[in-house]
Amino acid sequence: MTHTGNGEHDTDGVLVRARSGDVNAEVLAYAQDRIRALANHPGMPALTGEVRIDRAVAHRTEQPWSAVAEVRAGHRVVIVHAREATGRELADRLQDRLREQLEQAVRGGTDHRAVAPPWRGGGTAGRP
Numbered sequence: 001m002t003h004t005g006n007g008e009h010d011t012d013g014v015l016v017r018a019r020s021g022d023v024n025a026e027v028l029a030y031a032q033d034r035i036r037a038l039a040n041h042p043g044m045p046a047l048t049g050e051v052r053i054d055r056a057v058a059h060r061t062e063q064p065w066s067a068v069a070e071v072r073a074g075h076r077v078v079i080v081h082a083r084e085a086t087g088r089e090l091a092d093r094l095q096d097r098l099r100e101q102l103e104q105a106v107r108g109g110t111d112h113r114a115v116a117p118p119w120r121g122g123g124t125a126g127r128p
Contacts, residue, residue: 013047014039014071019054027053027087031067034095041099045106048072053090065090069098076105 016032031053039047049071056064063083067090070079078101084090 013049014069015050017050017052019052020057022055022057023053023087027065027091030088031091031094034091035098038095038099038102043106044102045073047102049077051094053087055087067091067094069094071098071102073102073105078102078105 014035016028016035018028031051035051038044049069051067051069051071053065053067056066058064063085065085065087066081066083068079068081070077072078078098080094080097080101082090082093082097084093
């Protein structure tokens with residue numbers, strides 16, 4: 001992990017940075033640990049990309065913490081969005097979603113839209 005001096009941290013090829021000044025160092029460090037654990041997961045190829053963390057200014061928002069991750073694993077690109085009530089919950093949710101999407105991309109998982117929707121002549125689930 002390298003620190004760039006402006007609130008950005010490179011964690012094994014994935015840049016983790018704050019989009020606003022309301023994101024404190026503790027939340028950034030926790031998010032970096034979650035991303036580093038994901039990057040060091042057995043069977044995971046080298047990851048590159050960026051994670052942007054933001055906190056809404058309005059205090060009346062139920063889920064003020066948000067993140068967008070754009071991570072590349074080989075030729076696959078995974079984009080994940082998350083919103084949570086606290087920074088730690090956000091980092092945990094982001095790690096879970098990234099792990100799920102990256103594992104599917106690495107496995108070459110089937111596209112969940114492999115069958116066309118009914119209005120395009122696809123399957124007719126529940127219809128005779």
